[in-house]
Amino acid sequence: MVYLIVTGLIVLLVVAFLLFKMGSAFGGLPVLNYHKISTDKPDFLTVSTHQLRRQFAYLNKKGYTTIFLSELLAHVEQKKPLPARPVMITVDDGYRDNYNNLYPLLKEYDIKANIFLVAGFIRSPDNKQVAPNPMGEFMFAEEAIEMSKDQVQFGWHTYMHESYSSLSLPEIEADLIKTKTRLQELGIPVQPCHAYTFGAYNQQKEEKKLAMFQLLQQHGIRLAFRVSNWVDKIPVENRFFVSRIHVSGLFPFWKFKVCVWGYIKIFNRFEKMLK
């Protein structure tokens, strides 16, 4: 009997600790990560406008405030306070549906979003190599510039969507220079922020990881994002490794709420165990 009570208490303590450590309610910043936005069927990387409406309405109703990259930077660097219940919306790659399907909803619900662009994929009169692109249809530079006037800030997401896990340090440096130069050429205002392609930087060698952080810093990057389905406490512990949570179009609505609360990793683990 005593054994059972002690075990129960330990389990409770562990659960309480995990909830505290991971939850956005305890001083964490949920950074949500999207990719494509469609008007019809959702899939793993695609959220439908129908789902987004529900999600945005939920965030507004519950008093969450969406923030820009520049606001997180000002908080990290100058300790400028963030609004109550902050949440960050990030969208990777720069698909054209972000302009056609997401942008009108951002205005309607007064939501701020941050789009990480693959610089070499952005369409412009001088860029013919991008169509057709097997990854999908990408936005035009002028569409990005239009969005930057109100609801959207932009960041870097490499030049050709290559993985920094497989590139050498000199190749990473060349990619950073190309990305920066191209975005400047296109006249798209960007924040000094980068999102790693393929979500994470899975580098076994700690030294190479630190050298990569140094390169990012040398080339002007002040925040870099991965995908770990985790919520970081703010101010962030490592500004070159900020956690984001993947919001899948295959999630039922309750799972979106779990993402915002910061507990999706625990839920995914439980789900796997039960299967």
Ligand SMILES: [Zn+2]
């Ligand atoms: Zn990507």
